[in-house]
Amino acid sequence: MSADIIDGKAFAEGLRARIAEAVPTFVSAKGRKPGLAVVLVGEDPASQVYVRSKGKATVAAGMESFEHKLPDTTTQEELIALVERLNADECVDGILVQLPLPKGVDDKAVIAAIDPAKDVDGFHIANAGKLAVGEEALVPCTPLGCLMLLKDRLGDLSGLDAVVVGRSNIVGKPMAQLLLQENCTVTVAHSRTRDLPGAVRRADIVVAAVGRPEMIRGDWLKPGATVIDVGINRIPAKEAGKTRLVGDVEFASARDVAGAITPVPGGVGPMTIAVLLRNTLVAAHARAGLPPPAGL
Numbered sequence: 001m002s003a004d005i006i007d008g009k010a011f012a013e014g015l016r017a018r019i020a021e022a023v024p025t026f027v028s029a030k031g032r033k034p035g036l037a038v039v040l041v042g043e044d045p046a047s048q049v050y051v052r053s054k055g056k057a058t059v060a061a062g063m064e065s066f067e068h069k070l071p072d073t074t075t076q077e078e079l080i081a082l083v084e085r086l087n088a089d090e091c092v093d094g095i096l097v098q099l100p101l102p103k104g105v106d107d108k109a110v111i112a113a114i115d116p117a118k119d120v121d122g123f124h125i126a127n128a129g130k131l132a133v134g135e136e137a138l139v140p141c142t143p144l145g146c147l148m149l150l151k152d153r154l155g156d157l158s159g160l161d162a163v164v165v166g167r168s169n170i171v172g173k174p175m176a177q178l179l180l181q182e183n184c185t186v187t188v189a190h191s192r193t194r195d196l197p198g199a200v201r202r203a204d205i206v207v208a209a210v211g212r213p214e215m216i217r218g219d220w221l222k223p224g225a226t227v228i229d230v231g232i233n234r235i236p237a238k239e240a241g242k243t244r245l246v247g248d249v250e251f252a253s254a255r256d257v258a259g260a261i262t263p264v265p266g267g268v269g270p271m272t273i274a275v276l277l278r279n280t281l282v283a284a285h286a287r288a289g290l291p292p293p294a295g296l
């Protein structure tokens with residue numbers, strides 16, 4: 001058996017097209033475009049690429065992009081002062097501070113300064129708390145993107161056994177909350193889990209978000225399981241001096257056992273930016289007192 005490939009790139013393109021179709025409703029109602037402010041501190045090459053892609057995708061969806069690039073010498077106080085200016089700016093509906101931040105800047109303090117209504121990353125504790133108690137919230141982009149792919153593939157998730165490998169605040173924990181809301185039986189596994197292969201083998205749905213290249217192998221999986229690989233790990237390639245991207249799942253062995261699997265690249269990654277645009281439009285509607293955009 002060879003697993004179906006879940007094409008996150010194609011799904012993300014479709015979602016972005018639906019967002020672009022929905023934006024004019026906001027523009028007609030408010031006489032301005034929804035605005036997303038992205039803040040980048042320092043020169044991390046991967047972060048620079050992600051921020052550039054976010055800016056381009058924002059403009060392509062018909063929204064306003066405000067980019068703030070700050071040197072890595074920026075202090076926490078300076079960064080929080082910028083966040084506070086963006087909180088007060090009526091044209092800004094969403095604020096995102098690209099992570100990781102340089103050493104010496106406490107990301108928790110910076111995220112806490114973001115107005116929860118503009119927290120399109122869904123990282124603020126007010127949004128995390130609302131998600132945990134099942135209230136309407138801005139939800140972190142990567143796990144919400146994973147859930148969209150899972151529902152597209154499986155339809156109703158009710159009663160399915162799911163394992164989330166990884167317990168980060170950004171992916172693992174919100175992913176587990178989202179799956180619980182869908183009535184899955186959820187196990188959150190992590191580095192201290194005693195029998196990780198056993199936990200994975202029981203699961204109909206495996207979400208791998210552990211940050212360890214190719215750690216989860218095909219022989220750990222239940223035959224037919226749906227595998228969502230959140231890992232983006234750069235490892236040395238066979239050719240000298242070159243690198244290649246792999247996920248947290250060993251794709252070659254997993255595709256022989258799984259029913260469906262996301263590839264890396266081209267699986268979960270592209271969903272992150274598409275969901276960011278979705279969250280920005282949702283935040284813009286909520287701030288304007290408009291009903292949520294339909295079909296997103």
Ligand SMILES: Nc1nc2c(c(=O)[nH]1)N[C@@H](CN(C=O)c1ccc(C(=O)N[C@@H](CCC(=O)O)C(=O)O)cc1)CN2
Binds near residue numbers: 050096097265268273
């Ligand atoms: N404030 C935030 N910081 C970070 C987030 C986030 O959601 N909010 N997530 C990641 C980085 N990220 C977006 O910011 C991101 C990562 C990966 C991709 C993506 O499309 N990856 C491609 C492969 C890219 C490559 O070739 O290197 C894929 O998987 O197909 C998009 C966005 C950390 N920081």
